[in-house]
Amino acid sequence: MADAAVMPGFPRAAAGAKAAVRARPGIRFDRVTVAYRSTVALADFSLDVEPGEVMALLGPSGSGKTTALRTVAGFVTPTSGRVFLGDTDVTSMPAHQRGIGMVVQQYALFPHMRVEQNVAFGLRAAGASRATIAPRVTECLTMVGMAAYARRYPHELSGGQQQRVAIARALAIRPRVLLLDEPLSALDAQLRSGMLNEIARLHRELPDVTILYVTHDQVEALTLADRIAVMNDSRLVDVGTAQSLYQQPPSDFTATFVGNANLVPVTVEAFDAARQEARVRFAACSVVVRANGGVTPGERRTLCVRPHALALEPPAAGANAIEARVVEVQWRGSAHRLYLEIDGIELRADSKPLREPPHRGERLIVHFAAHDATLLAAAQADRGSADHRG
Amino acid sequence: MLLPSRPSRVAAWVLFFVLFVPVFGLPIVVVGAASVAGQWNDVLPSHLTLRHLHDAFVSNAGIELLTSLATGIIASVVALVIGTWAALAVRALRRRGAKVIGTLFVLPIAVPSVSVGLGLLVAFSRPPFLLNGTSVIVVIAHVVLVTAFAFSSVSAGLARLPAHFEQVAASLGGRPAYVLFRVTLPLLTPSLVAAAGLCFALSMGELGATIMVYPPGWVTLPVGIFALTDRGAVFDGAALTVLLLVLTLVVLVAVSRIRTRASYR
Amino acid sequence: MTAATALLAADAPAARRTGIPAWIWVVVPLAVLAVIFYYPLFFILRQSFTGEGGHPSLAPYAEMLSSPLFRGALLRTIQIASLSTLGCLALGFVLALIVSFVPFPGARVVSGFIGTFLAFPSFLIALAFTFLYGSAGVFNFVAMDISGATQPPIDFVYTKWGVILAEITFYTPFVMRPLLAAFSQLDTALIEVASSLGARPLRIIREVIVPEAVPALLAGGSLCLLLTLNEFGIVLFIGAKGVITLPMVIYGKAIQEFDYTAGCVVAVVNITLSVGLYALYRFLVSRSGGGRASAVQA
Ligand SMILES: Nc1ncnc2c1ncn2[C@@H]1O[C@H](COP(=O)(O)OP(=O)(O)OP(=O)(O)O)[C@@H](O)[C@H]1O
Numbered sequence: 001m002a003d004a005a006v007m008p009g010f011p012r013a014a015a016g017a018k019a020a021v022r023a024r025p026g027i028r029f030d031r032v033t034v035a036y037r038s039t040v041a042l043a044d045f046s047l048d049v050e051p052g053e054v055m056a057l058l059g060p061s062g063s064g065k066t067t068a069l070r071t072v073a074g075f076v077t078p079t080s081g082r083v084f085l086g087d088t089d090v091t092s093m094p095a096h097q098r099g100i101g102m103v104v105q106q107y108a109l110f111p112h113m114r115v116e117q118n119v120a121f122g123l124r125a126a127g128a129s130r131a132t133i134a135p136r137v138t139e140c141l142t143m144v145g146m147a148a149y150a151r152r153y154p155h156e157l158s159g160g161q162q163q164r165v166a167i168a169r170a171l172a173i174r175p176r177v178l179l180l181d182e183p184l185s186a187l188d189a190q191l192r193s194g195m196l197n198e199i200a201r202l203h204r205e206l207p208d209v210t211i212l213y214v215t216h217d218q219v220e221a222l223t224l225a226d227r228i229a230v231m232n233d234s235r236l237v238d239v240g241t242a243q244s245l246y247q248q249p250p251s252d253f254t255a256t257f258v259g260n261a262n263l264v265p266v267t268v269e270a271f272d273a274a275r276q277e278a279r280v281r282f283a284a285c286s287v288v289v290r291a292n293g294g295v296t297p298g299e300r301r302t303l304c305v306r307p308h309a310l311a312l313e314p315p316a317a318g319a320n321a322i323e324a325r326v327v328e329v330q331w332r333g334s335a336h337r338l339y340l341e342i343d344g345i346e347l348r349a350d351s352k353p354l355r356e357p358p359h360r361g362e363r364l365i366v367h368f369a370a371h372d373a374t375l376l377a378a379a380q381a382d383r384g385s386a387d388h389r390g
Numbered sequence: 391m392l393l394p395s396r397p398s399r400v401a402a403w404v405l406f407f408v409l410f411v412p413v414f415g416l417p418i419v420v421v422g423a424a425s426v427a428g429q430w431n432d433v434l435p436s437h438l439t440l441r442h443l444h445d446a447f448v449s450n451a452g453i454e455l456l457t458s459l460a461t462g463i464i465a466s467v468v469a470l471v472i473g474t475w476a477a478l479a480v481r482a483l484r485r486r487g488a489k490v491i492g493t494l495f496v497l498p499i500a501v502p503s504v505s506v507g508l509g510l511l512v513a514f515s516r517p518p519f520l521l522n523g524t525s526v527i528v529v530i531a532h533v534v535l536v537t538a539f540a541f542s543s544v545s546a547g548l549a550r551l552p553a554h555f556e557q558v559a560a561s562l563g564g565r566p567a568y569v570l571f572r573v574t575l576p577l578l579t580p581s582l583v584a585a586a587g588l589c590f591a592l593s594m595g596e597l598g599a600t601i602m603v604y605p606p607g608w609v610t611l612p613v614g615i616f617a618l619t620d621r622g623a624v625f626d627g628a629a630l631t632v633l634l635l636v637l638t639l640v641v642l643v644a645v646s647r648i649r650t651r652a653s654y655r
Numbered sequence: 656m657t658a659a660t661a662l663l664a665a666d667a668p669a670a671r672r673t674g675i676p677a678w679i680w681v682v683v684p685l686a687v688l689a690v691i692f693y694y695p696l697f698f699i700l701r702q703s704f705t706g707e708g709g710h711p712s713l714a715p716y717a718e719m720l721s722s723p724l725f726r727g728a729l730l731r732t733i734q735i736a737s738l739s740t741l742g743c744l745a746l747g748f749v750l751a752l753i754v755s756f757v758p759f760p761g762a763r764v765v766s767g768f769i770g771t772f773l774a775f776p777s778f779l780i781a782l783a784f785t786f787l788y789g790s791a792g793v794f795n796f797v798a799m800d801i802s803g804a805t806q807p808p809i810d811f812v813y814t815k816w817g818v819i820l821a822e823i824t825f826y827t828p829f830v831m832r833p834l835l836a837a838f839s840q841l842d843t844a845l846i847e848v849a850s851s852l853g854a855r856p857l858r859i860i861r862e863v864i865v866p867e868a869v870p871a872l873l874a875g876g877s878l879c880l881l882l883t884l885n886e887f888g889i890v891l892f893i894g895a896k897g898v899i900t901l902p903m904v905i906y907g908k909a910i911q912e913f914d915y916t917a918g919c920v921v922a923v924v925n926i927t928l929s930v931g932l933y934a935l936y937r938f939l940v941s942r943s944g945g946g947r948a949s950a951v952q953a
């Protein structure tokens with residue numbers, strides 16, 4: 001076997017923990033394509049993850065997120081393209097030489113080993129001495145609040161506890177890169193938000209660890225990630241900070257997938273270069289919206305406005321007001337979701353819980369501020385308004 | 391469910407027991423009764439005795455029992471090693487290759503045991519393999535016949551084993567051999583134990599190939615039982631059959647015990 | 656990539672891993688199997704084509720295929736196997752149906768018993784049959800007692816029917832096992848919905864259960880056919896003069912007459928027959944889903 005050739009600059013965790021601090025590799029996908037027999041799971045995927053960054057891969061089911069993550073872990077060999085950890089091309093390096101911590105959706109705790117043996121697995125595999133293993137195991141279990149459960153078997157733990165052990169096991173080898181594949185998807189809603197905070201805390205405690213976090217849940221992505229890579233249909237759609245993707249989505253797919261925006265095809269009537277605002281028209285309405293970068297009158301664009309930006313309250317100065325017919329009213333506990341219609345265009349509005357919600361068929365006026373709306377390139381805007389689930 | 395009314399359910403159960411008990415229960419009961427029957431000239435046997443078992447042991451049954459045990463244990467261990475190795479290796483092949491090679495390993499299931507014995511007799515009576523007349527040829531016959539079962543049983547276990555255990559182990563830095571011995575094989579324990587039990591049971595009852603190849607010095611229990619019944623000592627044969635069943639049963643029960651314990655963790 | 660790494664589960668997309676290929680690992684067990692199984696198989700074939708004086712010849716085939724002994728045995732083997740299989744399918748279906756859909760407290764014990772039965776030697780049944788229906792068996796004793804006859808009136812054990820009945824007894828569990836597995840996967844809600852819609856049990860069986868059971872019946876049936884074609888222990892133990900099957904001919908020629916060549920010719924026919932059936936079985940199993948395949952094999 002050729003595994004004596006451990007990567008230079010990537011000393012094995014237990015043996016050279018000090019050196020790991022110096023080597024802070026990011027992850028680089030360079031035009032990675034993965035094809036199974038008939039499906040292309042990942043197409044021409046290029047992405048740079050900075051050292052110490054939390055990058056979320058966000059996308060609908062089947063969009064290739066797991067595949068991307070598994071090329072980093074070494075369980076999928078790209079059909080073409082390269083994968084780098086730091087400066088090292090790891091495309092064809094065996095998984096066990098990469099020094100990557102991985103937590104999968106199913107946790108995959110070894111059922112025949114106690115919690116402490118699970119956490120010690122990577123250290124044992126690297127041939128660490130007993131004297132170094134024990135304190136490291138305790139340290140990692142303490143970090144995730146599971147020190148009291150060291151002697152238990154996985155089947156004696158709850159889902160959330162197994163999850164913590166899986167994270168402790170991945171951290172025990174002091175990975176420079178941590179891969180998390182939908183780590184919270186098997187937990188109930190309450191546990192999920194608790195674990196989300198825990199992972200955020202772990203990241204603050206381990207600022208050197210680069211984290212690639214796969215999820216289809218935008219809340220997880222927005223909470224944890226420094227940047228988000230939005231994927232669809234085995235391709236990278238957009239990448240940017242959580243805030244920029246949310247406030248100025250570069251594409252209609254991202255606008256819908258992150259924050260479930262209303263997308264409305266519009267025609268530009270005028271552009272105010274000084275205020276970077278445009279007056280646009282759709283149906284019988286004329287509204288003023290933000291338009292960074294400029295537009296030309298007559299141009300066709302897509303208006304993007306979030307459901308919660310549409311308000312029923314009387315207008316503040318400078319806000320747009322449009323009249324719409326109520327199609328459907330849903331109460332969602334913390335909000336009322338209104339489905340509105342203006343000349344065949346459907347809009348979703350989320351308001352605070354209403355004392356007297358409007359009735360179906362009623363006509364009312366909704367408002368939104370110019371800076372809460374943005375213009376995208378004209379595209380198939382119907383995709384957004386067709387979404388009734390959000 | 392299917393039969394909502396109680397009378398019809400009861401009728402179905404009666405039908406079940408009318409079919410099941412005579413067909414499957416009666417033969418075992420009868421052989422059991424015969425093994426301790428001093429005389430059987432009536433509906434029920436009379437003069438119950440352990441003489442048959444004793445007589446059988448006074449002649450050769452003890453040696454035959456040991457022969458069967460030795461053959462069964464050696465053949466099962468060898469078959470388990472070959473079958474497990476093959477199952478692991480076949481899993482690593484491409485789909486088409488795995489199918490072809492896998493078929494090669496299970497094909498012995500389809501070949502009549504008498505023909506397996508004949509083949510060994512013909513092939514191993516000449517150089518370079520001169521094994522005819524040795525105990526080795528009996529063990530080989532058993533290995534041929536049970537390896538296919540070990541292979542398919544372990545393969546089925548591997549197919550049920552989720553890939554993420556081994557992948558996580560590798561990502562934690564486990565080298566292939568380390569992962570194999572620390573993760574894959576331990577997780578496979580239930581399948582391995584089940585395969586071992588099955589191999590042993592099949593080997594203990596094997597007759598067709600053994601009767602073709604056995605040398606005078608290596609007579610297994612089934613061959614011995616046939617020799618007894620063939621010369622009319624049917625009660626002695628029944629006694630040995632019961633012994634064989636009990637032994638097989640003990641092993642199967644032990645195996646299922648180990649198996650549930652191994653899968654519980 | 657090291658060769659051993661290939662032994663780990665990894666999805667292998669279009670691009671292959673480099674280094675020592677995975678098939679290296681299959682060489683050792685394959686070599687063992689080749690020596691102990693395929694090499695003897697080859698010798699059966701070679702011996703069957705060896706004429707007088709050791710020259711290649713078709714004479715052994717011509718001689719054997721035209722002999723009444725062989726023709727009778729071939730016909731009888733196929734007849735016994737098909738009738739036994741039909742019996743197993745019928746009995747197995749009824750029993751599995753009741754265990755699965757009219758459950759009673761001991762149903763799990765029954766399933767366990769069936770699993771155990773598979774591991775017993777087949778001659779057990781033949782031995783039991785001689786005690787029950789043999790010329791000195793219980794039933795003959797009772798019959799002679801009642802009728803006052805001096806000759807045992809029941810003698811079907813020593814005909815092909817005895818063999819068929821014994822094989823049905825022994826091989827029915829081989830049919831029940833895949834059936835029970837298939838039935839356990841059948842959504843009981845289907846049956847509840849059907850009966851709530853007013854369907855009678857027979858109609859439910861015909862329109863809901865049987866379609867689900869067809870793959871398992873086909874798989875179990877062809878396995879059963881294969882095993883009964885090759886059955887030796889039952890025929891040998893019953894030892895009826897008139898009931899000679901192919902495996903018995905092989906045994907008789909090779910061991911009792913020391914005529915290996917004749918034995919090998921019959922073996923080639925028998926092997927061809929059963930390997931062909933086995934191919935059919937694998938095909939049926941692969942169409943009915945891998946999960947059930949393992950239920951049959953293990
Ligand atoms: N081993 C495989 N063989 C064939 N196709 C595969 C394999 N693994 C994944 N695919 C296909 O590749 C595509 C991307 O799969 P992937 O698992 O990366 O999606 P995902 O974004 O992780 O989805 P999810 O959110 O549902 O986990 C899918 O169409 C899937 O069917």
Ligand SMILES: [Mg+2]
Pocket residue numbers: 065066067
């Ligand atoms: Mg996924």
